[in-house]
Amino acid sequence: MRSSLRFFAMRLAGALSAVLGASIISFVVLRAVPSDPARLILGPHADADQVRALSRSLGLAQSLPEQYWHYISAFVQGDWGYSFTAGASVRSIILSRAGATVELALISFAWAFSAAVVLALLVTYRSRPLLDRIARGVAFAGLGLPQFWLGLLLLLVFSHTLGVFPGPEGRISPSINPPASVSGLYTIDTLLALQPATFFDALWHLALPSFCLSFFSFGFLFRLLRSSLLEMGREPFLLVVRGKGMSRWAAFSRHALPNSFLPTLTASALVFADLLGGSVLVETVFDWPGLGQFVVQSIQRLDYSVVQAFILLSAVAYVVVNLVIDGLYGILDPRIRLGRAQ
Numbered sequence: 001m002r003s004s005l006r007f008f009a010m011r012l013a014g015a016l017s018a019v020l021g022a023s024i025i026s027f028v029v030l031r032a033v034p035s036d037p038a039r040l041i042l043g044p045h046a047d048a049d050q051v052r053a054l055s056r057s058l059g060l061a062q063s064l065p066e067q068y069w070h071y072i073s074a075f076v077q078g079d080w081g082y083s084f085t086a087g088a089s090v091r092s093i094i095l096s097r098a099g100a101t102v103e104l105a106l107i108s109f110a111w112a113f114s115a116a117v118v119l120a121l122l123v124t125y126r127s128r129p130l131l132d133r134i135a136r137g138v139a140f141a142g143l144g145l146p147q148f149w150l151g152l153l154l155l156l157v158f159s160h161t162l163g164v165f166p167g168p169e170g171r172i173s174p175s176i177n178p179p180a181s182v183s184g185l186y187t188i189d190t191l192l193a194l195q196p197a198t199f200f201d202a203l204w205h206l207a208l209p210s211f212c213l214s215f216f217s218f219g220f221l222f223r224l225l226r227s228s229l230l231e232m233g234r235e236p237f238l239l240v241v242r243g244k245g246m247s248r249w250a251a252f253s254r255h256a257l258p259n260s261f262l263p264t265l266t267a268s269a270l271v272f273a274d275l276l277g278g279s280v281l282v283e284t285v286f287d288w289p290g291l292g293q294f295v296v297q298s299i300q301r302l303d304y305s306v307v308q309a310f311i312l313l314s315a316v317a318y319v320v321v322n323l324v325i326d327g328l329y330g331i332l333d334p335r336i337r338l339g340r341a342q
Contacts, residue, residue, distance in 0.1 A: 015319040022315035023075075027068050030304045075312065081305035085298070090309045094291060099184020100171055101283070101290035105275040106185075107210040112217035113268060120222055124229040125252055135222065142219030151212045151285035158208060165208050168287035172202050209286040213279055217271045224267050228260035269325035270318075277314030 062070075071081075080090040123132040159167040171186055172178055176198055179189040187206070190199035232238075233256055241251045280292035287293070291310060298306035 011323055015323055018319050019312070019315050023072055023312050024068065026308055026311040027071060028064065030308050031064060031067070033302075033304065071308075075309070080309040083298070083303050083306050085301045085303045086306075090306050093294065093306065094309060094313065097289060097291050097294055099181070099186075100288060101276065101279055101292060103171075103185040103187060104206065104210055104213060104279055104283070104288060104290060105272065107187075107206050108214040108217065108275050108279075109268075109272050111210055111214035112221055112271065115214075115218050116221035116225055116264075120225040120229055121257075124226060124233060125249070135226075139219035139222045142215040142217075143223075145215065147212060147216065148281045148285050150215060151209070151282055154208045154212055155285070166205050168285065169205070170287055170289055171205055172198070173205070176201055209282050209288055212286075213275060213282045217275065221264060221267060221271060225260065225264045228263055229256060232256040232260045266325055269321045273314075273318040273321040276317045276321075277310075 074080075078091060080094065082088075083090050083093060086093055119131075119135045122128060123135055154165075155167060158165045166173065179186060179193045179195055179198060182189050182192055186202035187199060190196075190202055233252075235256075238251050238256060241255060242248065246254075279288075279290060280296055282288070283290045283292035284296050295307060295310045298304070298310075
């Protein structure tokens with residue numbers, strides 16, 4: 001019990017340190033960008049006295065440590081700043097758009113994870129050279145193709161040319177009213193509202209952007225799990241359990257797969273956190289009304305209060321997901337927990 005508490009305490013301390021470091025770096029880097037928030041708010045025709053007065057009222061005349069302390073203390077209390085270009089608080093904007101990004105990330109992760117597991121099992125359980133070469137080729141393509149290029153290609157072929165999937169028109173068809181917001185995820189809210197037609201429409205709009213976003217993640221997870229399964233398949237203990245009369249599938253599923261799955265579980269945390277924070281280009285290509293698209297617009301408008309909050313929240317997402325996976329890792333393999341706690 002004490003070793004478990006010590007393990008989780010060490011992981012929590014490391015997580016808090018990572019978030020603190022990310023907040024400091026993003027704060028300092030964005031303050032170094034040559035832009036004057038007061039001038040952007042007042043416009044180019046405001047005189048210098050007005051700009052200086054607004055800078056003092058915004059706290060921009062204080063030293064960097066003082067500005068950082070006010071920012072991080074306000075952030076913890078739920079005040080994430082104000083977007084003068086959007087005319088609303090950053091917190092309200094992020095919360096209104098977070099559902100679109102989370103839904104896209106979840107569907108993309110489901111695509112990548114399920115395809116990687118199924119194909120890795122198919123090519124390693126029995127020798128299938130042709131399928132193995134095809135799967136490895138697709139995985140290499142996923143690792144190498146730029147997401148924005150793949151997204152444009154998918155839109156050109158499947159939307160513009162074939163007309164099979166909708167174009168860049170958001171999360172739902174313009175002629176359909178969105179469901180009442182409960183979770184912020186249209187696929188869930190439409191089921192709760194008993195609107196099957198709207199559910200399939202939302203799912204159809206998710207198809208191309210989620211596939212595009214999941215392509216890189218699939219390549220990474222497939223190669224990792226395939227290598228682990230091949231390496232585990234050569235372990236002597238599998239020959240021992242097979243010699244005791246256990247079938248090939250039983251030995252593979254009960255012994256090889258669980259031991260091979262642990263590294264993939266850890267990598268899945270990084271993949272999912274990356275999908276949450278790294279959907280900027282895909283959301284822009286598909287006109288997806290999520291956080292990534294709004295961050296791009298905020299960068300173009302030099303609205304760095306939004307960018308700063310997005311960076312910090314992305315760091316928090318990474319840390320939280322990794323904490324959960326570390327906890328599962330310690331539960332599934334007590335050797336990890338005990339070894340790190342010593």
